[in-house]
Amino acid sequence: MQVFKLFLKVTRSKIGIGILYTVIFFAICFPMVNASEEKIDFEDTSLNLYIRDEDQSEASKALVDLLAEKHHITDRELDQQGLMDAMYYSLIDYSLVIPKGYSELLASSDKEDLKKELFEEFHLRDSYATAMMNVFLQEYVRNTRMSVAMGDDLMTAVKKSAEREQVDIEVVQDPEEELYDENFTPKYAWFFRLLMYILIAVIMSMLGPILITMNGEEQKKRIQCSKTTVSSYVTQVFIGSAVLVLAVWLIFLVGGAAMYGGMYTGQNSWLAVLNSFIFALFVAMFTIFISTFRPSSTVMSMIAQVVGLGMAFLCGGFISQSMLGEGMLKIMQILPGYWYERANDMLCGDQKGTLGDIWICFAVQGGFILLFLILTIIKSSIHKSQPKTAKTQAKTA
Numbered sequence: 001m002q003v004f005k006l007f008l009k010v011t012r013s014k015i016g017i018g019i020l021y022t023v024i025f026f027a028i029c030f031p032m033v034n035a036s037e038e039k040i041d042f043e044d045t046s047l048n049l050y051i052r053d054e055d056q057s058e059a060s061k062a063l064v065d066l067l068a069e070k071h072h073i074t075d076r077e078l079d080q081q082g083l084m085d086a087m088y089y090s091l092i093d094y095s096l097v098i099p100k101g102y103s104e105l106l107a108s109s110d111k112e113d114l115k116k117e118l119f120e121e122f123h124l125r126d127s128y129a130t131a132m133m134n135v136f137l138q139e140y141v142r143n144t145r146m147s148v149a150m151g152d153d154l155m156t157a158v159k160k161s162a163e164r165e166q167v168d169i170e171v172v173q174d175p176e177e178e179l180y181d182e183n184f185t186p187k188y189a190w191f192f193r194l195l196m197y198i199l200i201a202v203i204m205s206m207l208g209p210i211l212i213t214m215n216g217e218e219q220k221k222r223i224q225c226s227k228t229t230v231s232s233y234v235t236q237v238f239i240g241s242a243v244l245v246l247a248v249w250l251i252f253l254v255g256g257a258a259m260y261g262g263m264y265t266g267q268n269s270w271l272a273v274l275n276s277f278i279f280a281l282f283v284a285m286f287t288i289f290i291s292t293f294r295p296s297s298t299v300m301s302m303i304a305q306v307v308g309l310g311m312a313f314l315c316g317g318f319i320s321q322s323m324l325g326e327g328m329l330k331i332m333q334i335l336p337g338y339w340y341e342r343a344n345d346m347l348c349g350d351q352k353g354t355l356g357d358i359w360i361c362f363a364v365q366g367g368f369i370l371l372f373l374i375l376t377i378i379k380s381s382i383h384k385s386q387p388k389t390a391k392t393q394a395k396t397a
Contacts, residue, residue, distance in 0.1 A: 007240030189348035204304035311337030
């Protein structure tokens, strides 16, 4: 096992770069995953409303009562300056004035009346809540006028519109597409999403220079002078590489478990672990292929950064794939990082998918591993045949 011991000796000289990347990764990852600890879900948002009802009709009072069921309405009378001050200090979010003649305009079917504004609304800050308030008022008016047009009197139409707005909608996902696991929290999802970049950076920056050193001319001359066969040498280097990749992968998984506060639990968590292991194997195989070209350690580190950052930005390592354009995602399907992040997004619920879709992502990553294994064998065969060709030409000469 002399070659394996030599591999470990060379590894010790490269361990500093791995420690540096690991410390930086957890220093950045920890605040990011803690910022997304709570699962985001749909919930009602209540606004602080100021309403001035100048019409004082049954229809206008019905609207005020409907708004009061979901929002907070101030009882104070405010002038223009007082209203502006209250909005500036966020005491009031939305101001609504119901002018005189509201009920007549609401029930009217005259084309000119339909064009007139029924409300005077004002708010200082745009938000999803204020936008939804505008949509609510538009829908309320549209539903009421539709009921009136179908023959209902105004108050019956108002009552029907209120009933439509009070219907609770339950979002139910198809059981076949249900992959949600309460144990796979957004904290886990962010950790595995960011893990893609750090696996590329650490494995390529450590394993690449080690393989270049082990396959150098000096080491080859030592093999020729020793009793170690080529097959034994290759086997021991392979074992050393496997141990290094497995150690790097386990260190990050243990760090992720410590960051989470316990062992991985639930189906989705373990599927994410398997997904990261398959991707780590791909990175190792890709590193072995690149090392056959014998670049310098500096060039190998540059390749690691370009590949790592490129995949992280383009494939969804730093943001969810749901926020990327469809055209870009279609192009990025040629990269294994796309399938790694796609699996993570489906596991945390950012994308729809079944368990079968997850295994497809695993299979595609396995295909990339097989592809670079074949390319490595071909490249090594070509490299070995070149010296023999040179020697044959020299003898012929």
